Amino acid sequence: MLKRERQAYILHQVNLHNKVLSTDLSQHINVSDDTIRRDLQELAEAGKLIKVHGGALSPSFHHGNQSSKDVYSYTQKRIIAQKASTLIKDGMFVLTGGGTTIIELAKSLPPELHATFISGSIPAIYEYMNHPNIDVIVIGDKISKNSKITVGLEAISRIRQLRTDLCFLGINAINLDNGVSDNDWDVVQIKKAMIESSQRLVCLTIAEKINSQQPIQVCDIKKIDTLITELPPTDPILEPYIKAGIKVL
Amino acid sequence: MLKRERQAYILHQVNLHNKVLSTDLSQHINVSDDTIRRDLQELAEAGKLIKVHGGALSPSFHHGNQSSKDVYSYTQKRIIAQKASTLIKDGMFVLTGGGTTIIELAKSLPPELHATFISGSIPAIYEYMNHPNIDVIVIGDKISKNSKITVGLEAISRIRQLRTDLCFLGINAINLDNGVSDNDWDVVQIKKAMIESSQRLVCLTIAEKINSQQPIQVCDIKKIDTLITELPPTDPILEPYIKAGIKVL
């Protein structure tokens, strides 16, 4: 990866998350800490970011620091996103839904990944679009303002025409008896179609939502190939899911 | 391999991958590093790419200094957007393209407007989506990273199914003889389809682009219903267009 390219990437990350960690960057881009530090220094001298111990901050965030709750769930979602991104290999076709966790995933895709992402989530598409090496395919239809994804028969019929390697869904509720469930009829229809159109279903969720339930069922637990939370796979709350045959990361 | 041919190939690679490595190119084309470097230098001087240590990047990567010119034309585009928004009435179906002027229009829509907007431009959709009373319909297909709109046969066939009241296009060049013209093949195809699918075509442009021309024709001047610039309709530069039967705001 070229130096300028790398610095552009760092800047992008800083503007996106308002902060970056040196160690995250060096692992992600696969260079030494020194290199990252030099990059941060140069960018700081150019006034593009503010260097601090351990990483850097966005210059616009100089004054008010964000609330602790935000930082907290940001960290969880960051962990989930990181785990999820390891499943994606070059050349894959990936179908994704919407939701904050998916967007976090979109933001933290490694820059050298070459893949095709298909989605109806406008915020997710926005992120994919700014990635240097990802092809983006938009599923068109009417936008549901609540969820900011396209919903409707047109979208469903487009999704049915696909057969992708992976499907990432951020989920709102999951338990052993009812599987994955949600509370928005239109969104559930889209999710169902996505599940049917891909070979592996990967569900992302923060642990808080495990063993909860919502009115409308999305799919049975058997459909899930992999479940990703911020917890280590050894956590006891995940044990019943592993026993049910789900891979847990 | 000829020099021109080689440079065209390099440019193609840069636009495709957003970056190239000198060593990759020299091995692939089978010439010395020096030759490649000279090519890159020439292309960089022509502004076709940005040369960096180790290779070159796409000019779209240069987010660096984009203030002075942008601020300058920002005011102009605000004026255009304001004029354009007066044409939209409650209940209308409006088809829009992409580009900075259209996004400015999207931002300055009056909040009490109830209408349906249809577009393939991701940044424009983003704005429409945040409007309280607008329904948004997304035209799906593959995203063209340059223009950040969806392009392709799927998009065109969806557009063809429509019959909207208005079509707003931001245009890159217009003159009396060749009408509206542009420089991106895929985008032109989309624009053509949009024009055919709506009853009135409204073209938005800053005055700077009037009486200029680009390689690919979008439509004849007769297709234009209304032309909007930041100038008052009495400006002499607009007179020939009024005489050609175009409404000017």
Place this chain on the structure above:
DNA sequence: CGGGTTTATGCAAGGTTTTCCATTATTTTG
């Protein structure tokens, strides 16, 4: 045709940039 000129390319020497590594401060945190 033929000699002079321009253009394109390769080669080599020396300089610069980038990166990593090891070592030595410095800061953070419990």
Place this chain on the structure above:
DNA sequence: CAAAATAATGGAAAACCTTGCATAAACCCG
């Protein structure tokens, strides 16, 4: 305060760039 994490420093190797020069092909023009 002490341990751990992070930062700065200097050196060394690799990759990369610049420059000047040599060669050969293409071109021009009388």
